[in-house]
Each structure stands twice: as C-alpha cells, then as structure tokens.
Amino acid sequence: METYVLAGGCFWCLDAAYRALRGVESVVSGYTGGTTPNPTYEQVCTGATGHAEAVKVTFDPEVIPSDVILDAFFTMHDPRQLNHQGADTGTQYRSAMFPADDAQREVFEKARERASEIWDAPLGETEGTIVTTMEPLRSYYDAEDYHQDFFAKNPNQGYCLAVAVPKVNKVRARFAEFVA
Template sequence: MTTTFVLAGGCYWCLDAAYRALRGVVAVRSGFAGGDTPNPTYEAVCTGLTGHAEVVEVEFDEAVLPAEVVLDAFFTMHDPRQLNRQGNDVGTQYRSAMFYADETQRELFEAARVRADDAWGGGVVTEISPLTEVFPGPEEHQDFFAKNPTQGYCLAVAVPKVNKIRAGFAEYLA
C-alpha cells in the first residue's frame, strides 16, 4: 500500500530530485496546489497571482519508508523559516506548505512541523492546509533534474539539497 503527500518547499525541481534519492519512493509528480485559479499554467503560477504553490506529490511505500522520514526529509531539504521564498526564488508560489488529504495526514504534518521547529530553533512558517486539487506541472518539468543534470539551477540549487538528503538519510537511500 502506498501513501501520497503533497508538499511545497520552493522550486519543485529540487524536492523532486531529493525525494527520488530515497528508497521506497514510488513516484514523484511536480504540480501546483493551494490556489484559486482552475487549471493554472506554469507561466501563470510564476506570476504569483494564482495563489498556487509549486508542489510535489510524493507517493511512497510506508513499509519501506516511514511517513515521518518523508516529512523530516521535507524539512531538511528546504528552509521552512523563509516566508514565500526559498533562496533567490521569491513569491508565494515558493512558499513552504503541506496539503493534507485527511485528518491523519493533518496530524502527521502538525507533528512534523513541531519537530522541524525544534530542529531549526524556531521560526518555522510552513502552512498546513487542506488539499483541494493538484494540477500537474508541464511534462518537461517532471523528473527535471534527471533530464537536465548539468543545467545551472540544478547544479547550484538542486544538487546541494540532494546531498543534504544523502547525508542525513543514508539508511534510506535508493
């Protein structure tokens, strides 16, 4: 049985790449959630006017990769203290957010945010909101890092995040 979490922590290319490094991750899909514009395009989301965040849908096998590990990795691969940004990526589309599908997920997300607040020394601004709908990102943005490993953004931003996951979650590497 698999579980899917919808998480936003800056550019979805980075989260996608980092989650693919973990054993038990069945699929990662990049998309948009949390906004009020139906069927937003990537270009529209980039304006910051749709209300959507760049998200990844992380589907994983809990028998191999515990939910708490998926969530702790999320809080490791981005800085959850930055409001509406991650590094040079600025705007509400880059906010730190977790979108829950049910009460069980909401409780898991709340507990993970508390652990993260302790780990980061306070100041975590990650929003926890009900999941309404996820809109898929463009096909060329799916598994972007694997398709574009020498692209400048991937080298400068995604590689360090993948390396943080490799270092902090070695026992779960694929």
C-alpha cells in the same frame, strides 16, 4: 501506498531529493493551494494564481516511514523563509503542507513540531521561526511534462547544479540508510 503533497520552494529540488530515496514510488511536480483551475507554469510564476509549486510524493510506508518522508521535507528546504527559498521569491515558493485528511494533518503537525526543534530561532528572537503553512488539499494540477524529473533530465543545468545538488546531497547524507 501513501501520498503526501508538499511545497518547499522550487519543485525541481523536492522532486530530485525524493527520487533519491528508496520506497518512494513516484514524484509528480505540480501546482496546488490556489484558485486558478489548470494553471500553467507561466501563470503560477506570476504569483497571481495563489498556487504553490508542489510535489505529490507516493511512497511505501513499509519501506520508508512517513516520518522520514516528512523529516526529509524539512531537511531539503528552509521552513523559516516566508514565501521564498533562496533567490526564488513569491507565494508560489512558500513552505506548505497540504493534508488530504485529518489523519495526515496530525502527522504533518507532528513533523512540523519536530522541525521547529531544529530550525526555530534562538530564545527571545522571532526571526527564523517555522512559517510552513497547513493548507487543506483541494485540487492538484500536474505541472507540464518538462518539469517532471527535471533534475535527471537536466543535470548540468545551472539551477540544478547550484541549488538542487546541495539539497539532494543534504538529504542523501542525513537519510543515507534510505538512499536508493
């Protein structure tokens, strides 16, 4: 098993999209990248903790390649948006990758390069370039229980319908051969 920690906006969307893929063993929503120990959701929402909403994705690379996990990450959010995704604004919604070691950092950097081929701005423009940060993985704090598998528990919630469903559908379409 391999585990990646990734942040790309609200963790509910990442959680829902990864759970749709075969070979993903677990997804844990949480907080990382900041300085406040054991932060609460309310604290993270202020932006003062430095933490990002993130997911810890554990998967079987024999079933789903690591490149697919990372390419799905760059499919389910827009890595050109600095400190926001859609209407969610603040550093807690930043696009970030948290490698646990040098080997992961190398794999993550290659994925970010692949993403730039798809997402980068037209020649001569700077707007729209990849802003996904590479931050060392330090502490990871699990989010409160009600955030875990939020989409499955709240499929008719407005945010899920408006924001999560399109992202899940985009990942399902692009990675159909890996849909559970």
